Amino acid sequence: MKRSIKIYFLPVLALTAAVLGSCSDWTDSESVDISRPSLEEQNPALYAQYLAALRAYKASEHKLTFVMMDNRDGLAPIAQNQRLTAYPDSVDFICMTHPENLASEYADQMAEVRKKGTRVVCEIDYARIESEWEALQAPETDEPETDDTVTPGDVTDGVQEEAGSEGDATDSADDSAFLAFCRERVEALTTSCERYGFDGVTFTYDGPVLSSLTPEQTTLFAGRLGVVYEVLKSWHAAHPEKLLFFRGGPHKLADCSLLSECSYVIVMARKATSREELSVEMSRACVEGVPTDRLIIGVTAPALDGSDELGYFTQTDAAGKPISAIVGAASWVLELSGYD
Incomplete structure (x- = not known):
C-alpha cells in the first residue's frame, strides 16, 4: 500500500515541479493598455454633426428638462451625480445648489456641456439663507441640555403659550438685522454667478x-x-442676458411681480405620488401674476439608498413595481400635450 501511494504521488510532484519551473516568467506583471475611444475621438466630423443637431434641437420648441445638482460646497466632485458631464445630453438646464467657492474642475465641465446646448445656473435658496442666519444667532454654550421643555399638557398661569411668540424667526419686532444679512447673501450669490460664469440664477422659495x-x-x-426681489431685479436689469428662474410654490408668494421677469417657473411637487396630484399642484400655482405659459413641473428622483419614499408614484409598471416620479411626470406632460 505504501508503494502504491508513492507511485501515484511521484508523477504529480514531478509535474508540479516542472510547472513551477516553467511558469517563473508568468509571475511578472505587465500593464495592458486598454483604449476605449469616445465617439469624438473615433469620428470627430460625425460628433461635430451630432453636437450641431443637439444644439438645434434645444433651440427649437420642445419639452424642457431642468435638473438640480447638489454639488459639494467648495469641494471637487467625487461622484457621478456631482459631475455636470455625467448628465444626459438631452438636459436643457442644470442648477448647482452651492455656487460659492466652486471647484476649478467645474469650469471645464461647464464648457463641455455648453457644447451640447446645456446651460448651467446656480441656486439662491431662501430657506438656506434663513438656516444660515439662525445658525449665526444660536447661542454658543457648553451647558448640557435640560429636559425643561413645556409640553401641551403643562400649564403656565392657566394659559398655554401660543405659537409665534417673541423670539420665533417669523415674529420679530425688528427684522432689520436679518434683512441686512439676507441682502448681503443674495448679493454674494449673484456675484458668484458672475465670478464662475453661470448662465443665470434660480431663486427657490417654498415657504x-x-x-x-x-x-x-x-x-x-x-x-x-x-429685499430678495430688489436685489434680483437690480441684478437682472444689469445682466439681461442671464437666465432667471423661480422654483417653489408661486401661490405662496404675496407678491408675484418677480415671476414676470423669469424665463421659467418651476412648480415644486416633491411629494406628489400620482398624475392627479401633479394637476392639483399646477392648478394651485396658477394664481394671478403667474406666467402660465412658462411653467415646469418639478418632482424628485428616488434616493439611491432608499432612505425615504419620495420619488415614486403609486402607479406601477408591468412588473408591478412603482414607477419613478420622473417617469410619471414625463408621461403626464406628454398626455397633456396630446402625445400618444
Missing part, C-alpha cells in the same frame, strides 16, 4: 401657505421677499 399666516407674519415675509 408657508399665505392663508396659514397671521397678518404680522404675512407682513414679515413680504418684507423679507421684498
Whole structure:
C-alpha cells in the first residue's frame, strides 16, 4: 500500500515541479493598455454633426428638462451625480445648489456641456439663507441640555403659550438685522454667478401657505421677499442676458411681480405620488401674476439608498413595481400635450 501511494504521488510532484519551473516568467506583471475611444475621438466630423443637431434641437420648441445638482460646497466632485458631464445630453438646464467657492474642475465641465446646448445656473435658496442666519444667532454654550421643555399638557398661569411668540424667526419686532444679512447673501450669490460664469440664477422659495399666516407674519415675509426681489431685479436689469428662474410654490408668494421677469417657473411637487396630484399642484400655482405659459413641473428622483419614499408614484409598471416620479411626470406632460 505504501508503494502504491508513492507511485501515484511521484508523477504529480514531478509535474508540479516542472510547472513551477516553467511558469517563473508568468509571475511578472505587465500593464495592458486598454483604449476605449469616445465617439469624438473615433469620428470627430460625425460628433461635430451630432453636437450641431443637439444644439438645434434645444433651440427649437420642445419639452424642457431642468435638473438640480447638489454639488459639494467648495469641494471637487467625487461622484457621478456631482459631475455636470455625467448628465444626459438631452438636459436643457442644470442648477448647482452651492455656487460659492466652486471647484476649478467645474469650469471645464461647464464648457463641455455648453457644447451640447446645456446651460448651467446656480441656486439662491431662501430657506438656506434663513438656516444660515439662525445658525449665526444660536447661542454658543457648553451647558448640557435640560429636559425643561413645556409640553401641551403643562400649564403656565392657566394659559398655554401660543405659537409665534417673541423670539420665533417669523415674529420679530425688528427684522432689520436679518434683512441686512439676507441682502448681503443674495448679493454674494449673484456675484458668484458672475465670478464662475453661470448662465443665470434660480431663486427657490417654498415657504408657508399665505392663508396659514397671521397678518404680522404675512407682513414679515413680504418684507423679507421684498429685499430678495430688489436685489434680483437690480441684478437682472444689469445682466439681461442671464437666465432667471423661480422654483417653489408661486401661490405662496404675496407678491408675484418677480415671476414676470423669469424665463421659467418651476412648480415644486416633491411629494406628489400620482398624475392627479401633479394637476392639483399646477392648478394651485396658477394664481394671478403667474406666467402660465412658462411653467415646469418639478418632482424628485428616488434616493439611491432608499432612505425615504419620495420619488415614486403609486402607479406601477408591468412588473408591478412603482414607477419613478420622473417617469410619471414625463408621461403626464406628454398626455397633456396630446402625445400618444
